[in-house]
Amino acid sequence: VSNIPKRITLEEWDLRYEQLEKAGIYQPYYGGPLSRHVEDGDQRLLKLSYDNSAAALRLWNFLLTEEDRLHEARAAGKNIVGTMKDLGTVPVMAYCFENIVAFYPDGAWWIPCVMELGAGLLEIADSLGIDESFCPVRAMLGAFVTGAHFPIPDMLLCSVGATCDDFSAIAQRLNGLGHTIFWWEIPHRRKPDSNEATVNLPGGFSAPKSQVEFVKSQLVRIKAALEELAVEKIDERKLSAGIKKANQVRRCLSELRQLAFTAELCPMPALEMLIAEMLAIHFCSDRQETINVLKELLDEVTFRVRTGKGILDADAARIFWVNPVADLQVMNLLEDCGGRICGTEYLFTHALDIIPEDLPPLEALAQMALADPMAGSSIDRAERICADIRRFGAEAALISRIPGASHCGLEGRVISEIVRERFDIPVLEIEVPPVTDSMRPTVRTRLEALVETVKARPRAK
Amino acid sequence: MKTIIYTCPYVPAEWIAANGLRASRLLLDHAESASALARTEGVCPFVRSFIGEVMNNTHAAGVVVTTICDQMRRAFDILVRKCELPSFLMNVPNTWQILESQKLYIEELKRLSRFLTGLGGKSPSNDSLAKLMLEYDTARASILSARDYLSAGRYAKAIAAIGRDGPDKTFDYDTAAEPVIGGVRLAMIGGPLMKQDFALFDMIEQSGGRIVLDASETGERGLCARFDRRRLRDDPVMELADAYFSGIQDASRRPNSELYKWFKGELTSRKVQGIIFRRYLWCDMWHAELSRLKDFSDLPVLDIDTAGDNNIEQQRTLNRIRAFLEMLQ
Numbered sequence: 022v023s024n025i026p027k028r029i030t031l032e033e034w035d036l037r038y039e040q041l042e043k044a045g046i047y048q049p050y051y052g053g054p055l056s057r058h059v060e061d062g063d064q065r066l067l068k069l070s071y072d073n074s075a076a077a078l079r080l081w082n083f084l085l086t087e088e089d090r091l092h093e094a095r096a097a098g099k100n101i102v103g104t105m106k107d108l109g110t111v112p113v114m115a116y117c118f119e120n121i122v123a124f125y126p127d128g129a130w131w132i133p134c135v136m137e138l139g140a141g142l143l144e145i146a147d148s149l150g151i152d153e154s155f156c157p158v159r160a161m162l163g164a165f166v167t168g169a170h171f172p173i174p175d176m177l178l179c180s181v182g183a184t185c186d187d188f189s190a191i192a193q194r195l196n197g198l199g200h201t202i203f204w205w206e207i208p209h210r211r212k213p214d215s216n217e218a219t220v221n222l223p224g225g226f227s228a229p230k231s232q233v234e235f236v237k238s239q240l241v242r243i244k245a246a247l248e249e250l251a252v253e254k255i256d257e258r259k260l261s262a263g264i265k266k267a268n269q270v271r272r273c274l275s276e277l278r279q280l281a282f283t284a285e286l287c288p289m290p291a292l293e294m295l296i297a298e299m300l301a302i303h304f305c306s307d308r309q310e311t312i313n314v315l316k317e318l319l320d321e322v323t324f325r326v327r328t329g330k331g332i333l334d335a336d337a338a339r340i341f342w343v344n345p346v347a348d349l350q351v352m353n354l355l356e357d358c359g360g361r362i363c364g365t366e367y368l369f370t371h372a373l374d375i376i377p378e379d380l381p382p383l384e385a386l387a388q389m390a391l392a393d394p395m396a397g398s399s400i401d402r403a404e405r406i407c408a409d410i411r412r413f414g415a416e417a418a419l420i421s422r423i424p425g426a427s428h429c430g431l432e433g434r435v436i437s438e439i440v441r442e443r444f445d446i447p448v449l450e451i452e453v454p455p456v457t458d459s460m461r462p463t464v465r466t467r468l469e470a471l472v473e474t475v476k477a478r479p480r481a482k
Numbered sequence: 483m484k485t486i487i488y489t490c491p492y493v494p495a496e497w498i499a500a501n502g503l504r505a506s507r508l509l510l511d512h513a514e515s516a517s518a519l520a521r522t523e524g525v526c527p528f529v530r531s532f533i534g535e536v537m538n539n540t541h542a543a544g545v546v547v548t549t550i551c552d553q554m555r556r557a558f559d560i561l562v563r564k565c566e567l568p569s570f571l572m573n574v575p576n577t578w579q580i581l582e583s584q585k586l587y588i589e590e591l592k593r594l595s596r597f598l599t600g601l602g603g604k605s606p607s608n609d610s611l612a613k614l615m616l617e618y619d620t621a622r623a624s625i626l627s628a629r630d631y632l633s634a635g636r637y638a639k640a641i642a643a644i645g646r647d648g649p650d651k652t653f654d655y656d657t658a659a660e661p662v663i664g665g666v667r668l669a670m671i672g673g674p675l676m677k678q679d680f681a682l683f684d685m686i687e688q689s690g691g692r693i694v695l696d697a698s699e700t701g702e703r704g705l706c707a708r709f710d711r712r713r714l715r716d717d718p719v720m721e722l723a724d725a726y727f728s729g730i731q732d733a734s735r736r737p738n739s740e741l742y743k744w745f746k747g748e749l750t751s752r753k754v755q756g757i758i759f760r761r762y763l764w765c766d767m768w769h770a771e772l773s774r775l776k777d778f779s780d781l782p783v784l785d786i787d788t789a790g791d792n793n794i795e796q797q798r799t800l801n802r803i804r805a806f807l808e809m810l811q
Contacts, residue, residue: 150773155766181576181736186552189576189736190770196737197774204736206583208573209549214596231589238582399559422524427766430524431556435563 026325026332028070028290028356031056037073046075049310051086058085064137065456070353072293072332076314076321083305083314084296087124088171090306094122095172100250103174104303106188107207109372110390111178111243112303117263118251124303126171127188129164130157133455134348140170143455151194156187156426157347157455165195176250177202178243183209183396186427203246205239207390208232210397222392223374225408226401236387244383260382266308268375270301273315275373280322282363282413286331288322291352291362295345298365301372332356338475339363341415343406343436344423347455351421351464354457358468359476364413366406370394399432403439410444416475419468422452447474484543484602489532489674490554491704492574493546494726495645496614497591500606501598503543507645509700510535510676512792526764527790528674529553537565544568544601546594550576550734551767570597576736578728587727588719612718619709621649626702630661634693635683638675642700665692666810667753671745671775672760673733673768674699678792679760682799686758689804690811694752697745698760699732706730733767742778749781756782756810758803763789782810 029037038054055078059066063085071077095101102123104111115123133143142163146152149166151159164170179192179202196202210228213219218230248254277297281289297318304311325331333356341364346352355362371392377385394402410418418440422429437448449471457464485504498505512527514534532554536545545567547558558571572590575583599605625640632640668691670682675698683693697703707729713721731741748754759775761768769787776783784806788795 150776151770154764154769179736182573183549183555184552186766189552189734190766193733193736193738194770194774197777202737204577206575206577206586208575208586209555209571211571211573214593235582235586242580398562399556400562425524425764425766427524427552427764428556430526430553430764431529431560435556435559438563 026330027073028332029073030070031066034071041075049079051082053082055081062136062139064139065135068350072290074321076317077293079314079317080293080296083310087306091124091172101172101174103177105177105179105192106184107180107390108369109302110386113263113267113386114244115247116304116308117255117259118247118253121247121251122306124306126161127158129161129170130347132164132170133157133160137456149194151191154425155191156423158188159191162191162195165200180205180207182206187425205243207236207396210391220388222388223377224371224392225405226392226397228391232391233387236390237383240383240386257382264376264378264382264385269312270315271373271375273319274298274301277319277322280326284326286335287333287337287361288325288331290332291355292349294362295352298367302369333361337361338472339414339416341410341418343418343420344368346421346453347423348453348457351453351457354465355468358465359472363415364409368395399435403436406436407440407443417446417471418448419471420450422450424452424454447471485541486544486546487539487542488546490548490550491699491730492548492550492726494722496618496722498598499614500611501595501603503598503603508535509642509646512676512678512790524764526553526762527788528762529557531676533557533560536561536567542567546570546572548572548574550574568601570594576734578735584727588723591723608718612714615709615714615718615722617649622705633662635680638680638683638696638701665690666807667692667694667755668758669695669697669749669754670758670760671697673762673765685800686803689807691807695748695754704730733771754781759783759785761787763787
């Protein structure tokens with residue numbers, strides 16, 4: 022079996038799968054050929070390019086079987102908790118319970134892409150008055166109505182306050198349809214006044230101690246609600262153990278990102294890296310398996326870097342990517358155009374930062390929640406992006422606007438201005454809808470222009 | 483006296499005044515919407531106008547922005563970077579059912595006070611705050627009591643005027659000797675109106691209708707609750723916070739069930755026959771409520787959206803209002 026890293030099609034994966042199976046690769050319980058997921062309606066898979074490693078196969082299969090895991094958890098009598106919006110904090114607590122499985126219904130925003138609009142979720146959202154002027158996360162409403170993409174959770178928790186209006190409004194619409202929601206608040210993170218006690222948050226932001234205390238009070242409420250649901254008390258020991266587990270995931274991702282974004286040859290495609298990062302927010306409904314999947318991926322990347330192997334040319338333009346894309350294919354497109362990802366800010370960098378283990382657990386989690394880049398100013402977010410551009414040596418920044426998202430109208434302007442003030446690098450904004458097919462030439466042209474601009478400039482040593 | 487400008491109804495004018503500064507709630511102008519931002523795709527016209535107005539304002543000593551709307555929160559970032567006017571971002575919680583949210587609101591008032599002190603204001607005493615609260619309360623009450631004797635447009639302007647100018651200017655609108663009656667009884671609900679939008683009231687009257695409930699943010703819905711005189715004497719800060727934070731119902735609240743409770747009561751008591759839903763393009767908070775409102779009420783609902791260009795939209799809006807009223811008459 023050839024182990025030369027490359028990007029391959031789904032069809033090619035079937036052939037490679039047979040070879041790997043014959044060679045006796047380890048198959049987890051959810052393993053199997055990738056193409057079987059197309060039968061579930063995931064048509065977009067036919068148009069994507071994939072890394073050809075066994076580690077990538079495991080990653081994809083893990084991602085694409087989450088719905089099965091959630092149904093199995095329900096059948097096994099576990100409580101399903103839908104955590105919404107905070108992206109990475111509440112699941113750390115929820116997975117401390119023996120009989121709770123938590124996931125983000127927000128993830129439904131990728132269903133219109135993966136099923137190439139075939140699920141009809143956006144039409145359902147339209148019929149509920151949530152039209153295309155809202156962010157594609159409106160697909161979540163459709164998913165709740167059909168009940169076809171995840172089991173309806175036993176409890177819904179949603180963070181509000183310093184969040185985007187789209188999500189808050191859509192969650193309220195969901196509430197109006199009869200789904201009870203436990204609302205909790207994350208205030209806008211502000212700079213401490215000169216005479217205020219200050220807390221330095223993971224990731225480099227700071228906040229007044231009073232704000233950390235406020236968020237902690239919210240987490241105390243959530244803990245009590247989860248305890249009531251699970252009929253189980255969790256003490257500090259269990260919470261600390263949960264934080265340590267979450268940190269295993271985060272450390273693994275930190276190494277993975279450092280290696281993938283700084284290696285001379287790009288060792289892992291952008292799409293697989295995006296999915297790997299996503300696992301941090303709720304562990305794809307299986308925390309231990311997330312650790313296993315990421316370890317295998319890290320081993321593969323480490324091996325490739327050590328042996329000088331990669332999937333793209335050495336002169337690929339090094340791009341820092343801001344915001345997640347609603348159409349996964351655009352990550353492939355960047356590489357087709359001669360770019361590679363060297364740094365990302367997919368709106369959940371706080372879910373990648375190490376949670377302090379030397380603090381009372383709820384205080385540590387409160388710090389994590391407040392470290393959310395979306396909870397603070399766009400200026401803060403831009404500063405963190407600049408720090409990571411420097412760290413990963415990116416040669417350009419690409420801001421991917423989310424159609425209709427309340428934050429994208431103004432923050433892209435702030436971020437691009439600050440990046441330009443700090444670095445002599447090109448910055449480009451594109452808008453990515455759930456399925457880009459009709460505007461692919463436009464997106465492609467813009468990406469090509471960015472890559473060409475980068476390549477025309479002398480590369481920093 | 484130095485002036486502090488703001489638009490959000492959760493900013494208590496009394497608090498700014500008690501800090502020794504003049505509070506002026508901006509009535510925005512559509513014309514400002516194009517002046518400040520080169521690229522405006524996805525930005526609500528009200529936020530665009532707000533940025534433009536603040537950046538061009540040469541009289542104010544400071545501006546207060548709140549967090550009840552994400553785009554306003556982002557607008558604050560633009561102001562911090564592009565505008566020399568001292569600016570303050572006040573955290574107004576979306577949740578309201580828990581004590582911690584109310585405490586946070588009060589803490590934010592205290593922080594606002596420190597900001598105002600830095601601009602030349604003074605820390606408010608309970609006595610001075612209570613006195614100002616009484617003045618504002620009395621002025622608001624006199625406007626509210628004149629509601630049935632004013633045209634809807636004049637009533638809306640009177641409410642806007644107290645926000646802009648304060649209570650010291652006498653309420654001098656001529657009121658009719660008899661209550662204003664006639665026309666199809668309508669409610670208008672939505673976010674804040676801008677200057678040019680006040681023409682809507684006349685437009686509606688000329689088409690055979692009358693707004694008997696202005697539930698826009700700049701209308702009655704944006705007024706705080708009446709103060710309790712005894713609590714006002716005992717603990718004016720607490721009473722102020724309660725009247726504003728608990729007394730103003732908004733789409734941004736989570737949950738926002740109290741908005742609907744309040745609205746339902748007002749629709750019934752004022753015998754409303756139809757609802758005009760006024761919203762800005764890209765305002766997700768209100769847009770998402772449109773379908774819910776239709777589910778909630780048996781009354782017909784007319785959606786009037788605006789992208790901020792009055793010249794283009796005026797005729798379309800007029801036609802829609804006329805058609806709506808024809809159906810109701």
